[in-house]
Amino acid sequence: MRVFKNLGWFFKLEKKSYIIGLFMLVLVALMELVPPQVIGRVIDRITTETLTSNTLVLFGVLLIFVAVLTYIFRFFWRVMIFGASNRLGRTLREQLFEKYSKMSPSFFGKRRTGDLMAHATNDINAVQMTAGAGILTIADSVITGGAVLITMALTVSPKLTLIAMIPLPFMVILTSWYGSILSRLFRVAQAAFSSLNDKTQESVAGIKVTKTFGYEDEDLKDFTNLSNDVVKKNLKVAKIDALFDPTITAIIAISYFLSIFFGARMVVADEISLGQLVTFTTYLGMMVWPLLALGWFFNLVERGKASYDRIEEIMNTRSEISTEITTGSIPSGDITFDVAEFSFPGEDEVSLENIHFTLKEGETLGIVGRTGSGKSSIIRLLLREFDTDSGNSVTINGVDIKQYDIKKLRGLFGYVPQDNFLFSTTIRNNIAFINPDASLEQVQKAADLSYIHQDISAFPEGYDTVVGERGVSLSGGQKQRISIARALMNNPEILILDDSLSAVDAETETAILSNIEQNRAGKTNIITAHRMSAVRNADLIIVMEDGRIIEQGTHSSLTKARGWYYETFKAQSLRRDLTKELDETLEGGGNHDD
Template sequence: MKVFIDLKWFFKQEKRPYILGISLLIVVAMLELVAPKVIGIVVDEIKNGTLSPSMLFKWMLVLALTVLTMYVARYYWRLMIFGSAYKLARQLRDMLYSHFTKMSQTFYQKKRVGDLMAHATNDLQAIQQTAGAGVLTMVDSLTIGIAVIVVMAATISWKLTIICLIPMPLMAIMTNWYGGMLHKRFYKAQEAFSSLNDKTQESITGIKVIKTFGQEKEDIDEFYQQSADVVKKNLAVARVDALYDPTVAVIVGVSFFLSIAFGAKFVLDGAITIGELISFNAYLGLLVWPMLAFGWLFNIVERGRASYDRVRSILDEPVDVEDGPGAIDEVPSGEIAFHIEKFSYPGGYRPVLNQIEFRLKRGETLGIVGKTGAGKTTLLKLLIREIEGFDGEISFGGRQLHEYKLERLREAIGYVPQEHFLFSSSVADNISFAKPEASMEEIQYAARLAKMDQDILQFTDGYDTIVGERGVSLSGGQKQRISIARALLMEPEVLILDDSLSAVDAKTEEGILSALRETRAGKTTIITAHRLSAIQHADLILVLDEGEIAQMGTHYELMNEDGWYKEMYLHQQLEELVEKGGAYGQNN
């Protein structure tokens, strides 16, 4: 029953509906004792020949009023208890979602999306069952069970009651044993479901890759194996679950056998009447539900405890990046200064960034280039505080980044990442994601700046075209430009394009960059790129090599010194010349 202790915070929060619901449950339990007693009285009156029509009407009226009261009470306790259980599921779901939005990149590198989805669906359903059906079952079974035993012992025969309860300790021992097995097996079953959930999500997302490489059969086989594992582990749960009812049935059967055998003797000895024996067996019949419910309770509780442990393990994960004490509630602006002595990812063997130092005045453009894995994206993620834990400091407008509230810092930055994520909604909704109140004129203006407006107008429904999940219906270049339009609509103090022009042609790239130079006067822009033409106009260019600044200066300065930048620029110019020559030769 540990899960009820773990959920004490919620029961305390919702104490009024729970107290009312439990009170009504107890009323219903007490009223259920009325019918067997009335039946016994009526049988004895019939046996004695003293039953009159008025007496029969009186007892029937008692039964009718009892049934009506139970009807109303059952309606309201369901609203109180099950309604509160739904609130718990909603509250935990909100807590999980809020926690997910606060977690850093490191968290999502360790956790699988399918597993997180399983926590927010299957696990919460099991916890909701505990707070609803679990509370109901515990209160109802204990109340009815205790009340029935007391009434049987006090009003009929305490000796017969003790005799019929002899098998009960065995049931307690067996159900406790089943509960331990159930907890372990259900935890494994939930883990298997999480893995299947993750596999399904990953396969659907990567369906293009699977089809391209002709791996449909292998993927189906892997899915089949994981699905079979889920069935196997849930069957292991079902095998334990299936033991409850037969165990209870056997114990109840033994109790009824003892009741008939010893009850008949008590009647013959004149210790009880035939009507009392009938009432006793009716009460014993009422004990069947508490016994069954008690077994069901262990089932619900162990499932809920396993799921709550899984959910708590996620909620207990520390937030790596959060507001510091006394964080400033203002949007930063001004000069950006980097002084990073060293940064390594958790568990990393070598620094990803080392001895990075430069200043970028407000309104300037910074270009960052280098080989793949040189640390370009990591540098940007430190600026937006997506990751932390470096030696050194980064300042924005004369203050350290951690002095600003995260929300305000990110309001100042429009970030277009390498991996462009579009939502399964319209083009207009995707562009206005960061500014939902934007007018259609503003959305269209941002699209024109990103050189995407002509493409959008050719879509079937224009700006109302649904792009599909992750923008599946769009090309890579179109997704990049919609992402750029989304960032431009914010009119941010700092615009970051993290290799965000790689999928557009040189002419479109130049059009976008020209638009940025015209519209972002006085605002800072940071561009990482593999194609050097994208950053040659920058006020400052950094060449990163294995996390260190290998070269730094303007395009003119870097072209006047031997190094990676000059070599790569000349190489790319030659490639472009060859491509133009090839195209010319083919046309002639």
């Protein structure tokens, strides 16, 4: 019953719906007590030859009246109870989605997408069933079952009622035992379903890679194995689930036998009439549903408990990002990093060390270095995907960014990550993501700045072209440029391009950077890159290696220093010149033998 205690907050919100629904259930239970009484009285009048046509018509009208009232009451309890349970599902989904949206990247790094999807679908459905069908079954069992038992005892025979109820304690013991086993098996089955969910999502997202490597058969085999595991674990659940109805039916059968055996003897002994025995057995038949409902209730509660525990575990997980706000507005200003040492949560290895620099407002920062040198780590700290420890700080306009409202802070940025995520909608909607009401002209302007307008115009549907999941139907360069257009839509105070020009050629890169420079006067830009040409015109360039700054300055000062930056720039320039010369030779037909 712990799941009902945990859901107490919701029952308080919906107490009016549940009170009305339960009241209607009580009325239905009372209405259902009438027909057996009518049947018993008709039989007694037949046996005593006192039944008249007027009496029969009167009983018939009474039954019709009871049937109409029962229909009305059943309609309203369904609307009230099931309506409330559906609102619970909506509330839990909203709470869970809000929780997901507020959690830090480390939260998603520790959990599979399939698990998170299963919490928002199967688990919430199981809890919703508990608050709907679960409430119904326990209320119906108690109200209907209790009303029938009391009526049997008061209108027929207390002794016969007691005899008929002898097998019921065995049913309670057995169904409780089944329920405890079911709860454990259901958690295992839900975990298996999460794994299958994760596999499905991963396979669909990576279908191009799978096909490129000809891995379809192996992928299908992995999916089949996971699917078989889900079936196997759910079959175990089904086997325990299947024990409820036969057990309850067997208990009812024993009760029927005892009732008829001892009831017949009581009729012969004139303790009760034949009509009363028929009424009693009819009432006993009415006990079948409450007892079956009781078994179903244990089933639903155990499923709901297992699912709510999984949901609660997520809801009780604290974000590693502090949300305490001590400063209201966020003025744009200089960005200063003063980080002596930083490690990602759960890792002992130092990721950043001795990161000290200041980027003036309106300037452009270039961050270069080998893969894994720490370029993106700096960006993630600035975006507050992770927080620094005490003694370290990242400030904007002299105020630690941890003191700002995180939503307002991130509103300063236009961010293009390395992983260019596009939604399964039109190109126009992807670009206008942060401003859905933007006009087509605004969208086209942003696309023009990111040098993607001509590509989009060449598509048959233009800006209304629907891209596949994660932009699967586009090239890498097109996805990058659409992502840049999305970041430029609202002309952010701080534009961040995190290795977001790697899939475009040198000419396109130059055009995009030129557009940004011309159209973002007075705005701050941060560019991380592997190609030195992307940061050549930056006001400040920092060179990263193993999480440390090994060089910083302008392009001119760094080339004069003849360090890593100079050597890399020289090598890349030579490679670019050789490639350009080779292209010109091939275009001129200069393909000569040695």
